[in-house]
Amino acid sequence: MANIRSVKGMVGLVTGGASGLGRATVERLLSQGASAVILDLPSSDGHKVAAALGDRCAFAPTDVTSESDVRSAVVLAKQKYGKVDLAVNCAGIAVAVKTYNFKKDLPHSLEDFTRVITVNIAGTFNVIRLAVGEMGKNEPDADGHRGCIINTASVAAYDGQVGQASYSASKGGIVGMTLPIARDLAPMGIRVVTIAPGVKLLPVGIHRSDAVVPEAT
Numbered sequence: 001m002a003n004i005r006s007v008k009g010m011v012g013l014v015t016g017g018a019s020g021l022g023r024a025t026v027e028r029l030l031s032q033g034a035s036a037v038i039l040d041l042p043s044s045d046g047h048k049v050a051a052a053l054g055d056r057c058a059f060a061p062t063d064v065t066s067e068s069d070v071r072s073a074v075v076l077a078k079q080k081y082g083k084v085d086l087a088v089n090c091a092g093i094a095v096a097v098k099t100y101n102f103k104k105d106l107p108h109s110l111e112d113f114t115r116v117i118t119v120n121i122a123g124t125f126n127v128i129r130l131a132v133g134e135m136g137k138n139e140p141d142a143d144g145h146r147g148c149i150i151n152t153a154s155v156a157a158y159d160g161q162v163g164q165a166s167y168s169a170s171k172g173g174i175v176g177m178t179l180p181i182a183r184d185l186a187p188m189g190i191r192v193v194t195i196a197p198g199v200k201l202l203p204v205g206i207h208r209s210d211a212v213v214p215e216a217t
């Protein structure tokens, strides 16, 4: 059985790291002695968050769906901290719209559906495919491990609610791609896991992606 290892000295990319689960992940990595690069939108609080968290944290303004943005973030991690050991995919978006609004005689916007799928599935895959090239260059540890990918799905992948067609489809896509990607990367000692959180407790007034309410039918 593999040894339980510490993240001390590791370098993690954390998408969506300016807010919510991503930010909490960044803080946990730093508190346990790792370094972290926040990959989040230029419009996010990424700069402010990284500045507040000290030298072991950096911000790379990134849209996860952009190849060049993610490549630049990987380069930043490599230049500043020397390597990439972990990639934690927390960036995600949701819309809350029913498949058809019979009151307004309006179908769900295909553009909205595609945007959620693109950010949540393609964005996650984009980060994985570009991060693992760097992980593959790491010396394997005693158990043959070179790195780890952690993706964020949702309970909505298995039990989607009213108005969650696009969100549930996107999270189901993340669940579905986890095993083949894990099989692709296992020979290199790169582990791939996906978590499926339930709805988290939200501070009053904070809008989070799993807690959006659909418009009236």
Ligand SMILES: NC(=O)c1ccc[n+]([C@@H]2O[C@H](COP(=O)([O-])OP(=O)(O)OC[C@H]3O[C@@H](n4cnc5c(N)ncnc54)[C@H](O)[C@@H]3O)[C@@H](O)[C@H]2O)c1
Binding pocket: 015, 016, 017, 018, 019, 020, 021, 022, 039, 040, 041, 044, 062, 063, 064, 065, 089, 090, 091, 092, 093, 119, 123, 152, 153, 154, 155, 196, 197, 198, 199, 200, 201, 207, 208, 209, 210, 211
């Ligand atoms: N909040 C919940 O109850 C809950 C439950 C289950 C799963 N999740 C999932 O957990 C993850 C984090 O959720 P959260 O509640 O912390 O969300 P959040 O809205 O607080 O944070 C999401 C972050 O992702 C960033 N982001 C959005 N689009 C991006 C893009 N294209 N490129 C880069 N960054 C982008 C946002 O700027 C934001 O900082 C999401 O994937 C969400 O679907 C959340």
